[in-house]
Amino acid sequence: MEKIPFYRDTRYISILLQVIFLVLVVGALVWLGLNMLHSLEKQNLSFSFSFLTGSAGFQISEGPLFDPAESYLKAFWVGIVNTLRVGLTGIVLATFLGFMIGISRLSSNWLVNRLAFFYVEFFRNTPLLVQIFFFYIAVVLQLPAAKQGYNIDGWFYLSNAGMTIPGLIPNGNSWTYVLLLIASVVGSVFLTRAIKNNLIGFLLPLVVAIAGWTILKPFGIDHPVLGNFRVTGGSTLSAEFTALLVALVLYTSAFTGEIVRGAIQAIDKGQWEAARSLGLNYGQTLQLVIVPQALRILIPPMGNQYLNLIKNSSLAVAIAYPDVFNVASTAGNQSGNNLQAMTIILLVYLTISLIISFLINLYNRSFNIQGAR
Amino acid sequence: MRKRTFTLVTLSLLGLLSSAQADKLDTVKKRGKLVCGVNDKLPGFGFLDSNGKYSGFDVDFCKAVSAAVFGDPSKVQYVPLTAAVRFTAAQSGEVDVVFRNTTYTSSRDGEVGMDFGPVTFYDGQAVMVMSKSPVKKITDLDGATICTNQGTTTEQNITDYFRLKKKQFKLLTFQDFDKVMAAFDQGRCDAVTTDASGLASRRAAAKDPSDYRILPETISKEPLTPFVAQGDSQWRDVISWVVYATLNAEEFKITQKNIDSFKTSTDPNIRRFLGLENNGAKGFGLSNDFAVEVIKAVGNYGEIYERNLGKKTKLNIPRGLNKLYTQGGLMYGVPFR
16 A cells, blocks of 8 residues: 655644644734834833822722722722623623513514514614713703702702612611521521411511611611702712613613524424413413523523623713723823723723623533433 | 744844834825824814815814925825824824824823924813803812813813812713713713813804803913824924924014015025025925925914914914913924024
8 A cells, every 4th residue: 555645644734734823823923912012112112011000190980989099900990890880780681671572572462573673673773882872962961960850859869960869878787687688588488388378478578677677777878968069979870871771781682682582483383382282371381491491592692792792881981981991091091001001901801701701601501411412 | 042043033023024114204205195193073273074174273284294295285184083092093103193182291202102393282271161050160160070081181180180179079081072062061061171272162163152151260281282103203303393484484474475575585594494595404304495385385373373263263262372482472483593
């Protein structure tokens, strides 16, 4: 048998091709890196992160308490918290709304079905940035200004600055109270099972909550006050946060709705028929038979939408919500470290995204183990 | 051995890179047009009108540089820049020079890696409120929400001012000033802040300028200055001397119209300015008579000012510090000699 020369041997060729590819990729990366360092050096700039410890000197409008005298590092932290705040709330709401939309799209009720259809087509086919501006400028900012806003003195304020309700100031008894509440809820579950009486099970936590509140006084109440210009104190849902959150949720749920619909439709018709012949109604069929199987199909694409939502939240910069992108751009500009600030932004989004994908994969795996595959 | 190979490869790569980056002036000449970074939303300084034409004080200086390099003020490609991206745009070479109401500061000269020319407009940060607001001075804004745009010196200035006066406020920073004004008009912001000239421009562009009132205090020094990427002193010289040319012309009372009548002048200062005698401009790559092209294209500093910001314009910004030094201002044309 004639020996095959190595250049025609697929084993060698495949290794060779991989080596060439790897060299090209690494080479390109090295070239880009050197290019950057060289042009920085040419302009007497260094790629250093030492500016992070310096005093930021600018104000951040919301999020964890921040003093302008604190460091850039702290400013970035505030930005990251704000990104997570809007991102995680958005994910929960977009999932919830997505399920409603997806199921409505499959409804045999003509009106519900058409409404869901128009919802999906409208929100997924218009640019998110335009939607954000619309909700901010044409909806939220159309509310009256702070002084003329709607209010119940000391309790509730609604204006184009946002919505403010009394805040809770924790004191020494707060933890005791929270633990007591949890214990009463757990207790009521057991109690309900034991004596088969739903009313008592419902009343127990309520009584504990009210009695505990009057006896322990677990929280001080921070009443908001309308000052010369705006409401101070209390806890506020700002106009910027609300507009961004609403736009992100409406936009993303158009996509998650389609994912839910697709996943449900992918379930074999026989499953529906089997459930029906067992005597389950429409709601039970969905809840007990269809959705559990659909989850397996929809988790991976759902994860993609979560990642998109987090990344899209960087559009916050357009409407003055101080997310990490907004804060980092300011910090980069003020300190003259744009490249470093961009690097930090990349790393932050990368880290958040990787953590979310990890969790999604974990969840996905736990679902698949029980499956037939 | 391996180390040496690596060094060699690195050096040759670096060589490739640096040979690709020739002098800016040569690049501009070869390209046949100047790429000038400007504002497109600030009437009077840099504004893109509905016909797609740029106009304004800063835009005229772009034309002046083009006239000095090509003998033709129209060879400019304008690139609209937001405050946040302007330095990156210059650094990356996307634009050759930026004339965009930018404050000259030590950190921008140092850490940001820019090279600044001469100041073209002495400005200061001010605060604007609605006319119907009871606020009389900035400290009356204790507890107010103040809006501005991102990536400017204004964010730190206003924070510093309120810290110094021990007053509270809330700062909202938008990506561009149109959104700042939208939020201001809706009452989301009690006041807006930026350079006094910028406020005057916004006020003039409003449907009813009397809706807005600019508070009397100036809280900072904002010398607005053109800049280029650091590391090309010849190119910076070109920008500087184009600006100085407009100032010298005003000192000599040379205008766009009367410049030809000066060709017979016997004053050696004027003869050098016009390039009739050597003035050394060849040293930074321009012809001796570049100033003639500049003045013919855009006029002297006073003419540029009056055309874009002066009494006959909507903005009507008093010249104040921007008068010539001979008239009590700070404008001083470095001599052509």
